[in-house]
Amino acid sequence: MPKNSGKSLQERDLQAIWHPLTQHQTASPPIAISKAKDALFWDEDGKEYIDGIASWYTAMYGHCNDHIISAVSQQLRELDQVVFTGFTHKPAVNLAEKLLEILPKNQAKIFFNDNGSTAIEAGIKMALQYHFNKGEKRDVLIAFENGFHGDTFGAMSASGLAVYNGPFQDFSLKVKRIPPPTNENVREVMASLKSIMADNLCAAIVYEPLIQGAAGMKFHDKEALEQVLKICHENKVITIADEVMTGFGKTGKHFSSLYLDVSPNIICLAKSLTAGISPMSITSCSQEIYDAFLDDEIGKAFFHAHTYSANPVGCAAAIAGIELLLSEEIQENITRIQNAHWEFKQRLSQHSNISEVRTMGVILAIDLNVEMTRYGKLRNQLFNHFMDKGIFLRPLGNTIYILPPFVITEKQLKKIYDSIEEAIALV
Numbered sequence: 071m072p073k074n075s076g077k078s079l080q081e082r083d084l085q086a087i088w089h090p091l092t093q094h095q096t097a098s099p100p101i102a103i104s105k106a107k108d109a110l111f112w113d114e115d116g117k118e119y120i121d122g123i124a125s126w127y128t129a130m131y132g133h134c135n136d137h138i139i140s141a142v143s144q145q146l147r148e149l150d151q152v153v154f155t156g157f158t159h160k161p162a163v164n165l166a167e168k169l170l171e172i173l174p175k176n177q178a179k180i181f182f183n184d185n186g187s188t189a190i191e192a193g194i195k196m197a198l199q200y201h202f203n204k205g206e207k208r209d210v211l212i213a214f215e216n217g218f219h220g221d222t223f224g225a226m227s228a229s230g231l232a233v234y235n236g237p238f239q240d241f242s243l244k245v246k247r248i249p250p251p252t253n254e255n256v257r258e259v260m261a262s263l264k265s266i267m268a269d270n271l272c273a274a275i276v277y278e279p280l281i282q283g284a285a286g287m288k289f290h291d292k293e294a295l296e297q298v299l300k301i302c303h304e305n306k307v308i309t310i311a312d313e314v315m316t317g318f319g320k321t322g323k324h325f326s327s328l329y330l331d332v333s334p335n336i337i338c339l340a341k342s343l344t345a346g347i348s349p350m351s352i353t354s355c356s357q358e359i360y361d362a363f364l365d366d367e368i369g370k371a372f373f374h375a376h377t378y379s380a381n382p383v384g385c386a387a388a389i390a391g392i393e394l395l396l397s398e399e400i401q402e403n404i405t406r407i408q409n410a411h412w413e414f415k416q417r418l419s420q421h422s423n424i425s426e427v428r429t430m431g432v433i434l435a436i437d438l439n440v441e442m443t444r445y446g447k448l449r450n451q452l453f454n455h456f457m458d459k460g461i462f463l464r465p466l467g468n469t470i471y472i473l474p475p476f477v478i479t480e481k482q483l484k485k486i487y488d489s490i491e492e493a494i495a496l497v
């Protein structure tokens with residue numbers, strides 16, 4: 071008899087696994103998920119859930135998508151993995167070319183990493199070494215208040231959310247924070263930027279363009295952000311756009327940076343890059359950044375690598391994902407969801423329990439008019455309300471947000487809207 075027979079998956083999980091972002095002393099046991107298709111997944115008892123946040127913004131073309139499965143299976147039979155230092159392969163080259171076609175025009179080179187955090191990590195290191203290679207000592211980062219950039223040390227230092235950083239505060243990189251720029255505060259933001267940059271010690275600014283995801287899908291303003299980026303460029307502060315959440319169509323354009331008249335020096339991509347198939351990320355950069363690493367001296371090179379860099383299977387998934395993103399069908403779906411969100415926003419506009427509703431692309435966020443802590447009791451009640459209805463949403467404090475897969479049906483979307491209206495009435 072196998073040792074674990076008779077035990078449920080949850081019991082076995084509890085004995086063997088430590089979950090992310092989980093206080094195991096008080097958390098309910100995790101729900102075992104056995105399959106997924108399109109905008110749905112099912113638990114081991116067969117209960118169906120609508121994936122209202124595309125499994126953290128990854129499975130945007132729907133779970134177990136046939137086009138992606140076939141590209142990945144074919145790749146698996148041809149080349150699974152090879153060292154990416156000194157070697158190259160077709161999926162990596164094809165993917166890099168495809169990305170450069172759709173990224174802002176100033177992006178010239180594609181560097182591969184393993185996940186969102188390490189994409190940011192590589193971006194920060196590129197910026198620091200850019201100045202080092204040019205013989206300048208710059209060691210301060212600028213970042214937005216309440217930004218989120220990942221959980222490795224560099225990315226975490228740039229992040230401004232205390233739940234994640236608390237115990238590690240003393241081990242951070244040097245970071246100065248400014249509020250995300252809006253049309254209301256832009257004067258003060260520019261003034262504080264000027265004083266931060268006065269001593270020429272700032273190496274880079276790390277920011278989520280136009281929408282801060284983990285902060286609660288908070289928006290800031292295009293013109294104000296352009297002013298910030300422009301003054302950074304004037305002061306040789308490298309601009310690093312974290313498009314890990316916003317990338318690949320979620321804001322309505324392929325990338326959030328494409329809304330802006332000022333393009334960043336470096337862009338970080340992950341999450342839906344591989345459409346939910348495997349962890350992989352990209353740090354792209356302009357020619358000017360790349361050129362600063364060219365020298366006869368080997369030490370000027372970017373000595374940074376991950377074992378699985380440009381894994382061919384991940385690349386194949388990413389190429390298939392971009393093909394879908396550019397398809398008429400997905401573009402029509404984005405418009406359809408955008409319009410539905412606008413209508414829902416109108417419907418909610420008079421509600422007294424709501425302080426703000428905002429929407430951009432397929433993202434919709436609703437701030438409830440109540441005091442709530444990020445992982446507090448009321449937030450958990452909301453979460454449970456949705457799960458009972460078979461809807462997976464993860465409210466961020468008092469913000470309920472939807473970021474559905476592009477393939478979500480009208481009926482599924484309506485079911486989410488209805489359950490949100492019920493939730494609002496409950497608080």
Ligand SMILES: *Cc1c(COP(=O)(O)O)cnc(C)c1O
Nearest residue numbers: 185186187218219220283314315
């Ligand atoms: C999720 C996220 C990250 C971190 O990505 P991981 O793959 O979880 O390491 C970084 N930045 C933003 C904006 C994110 O949403």
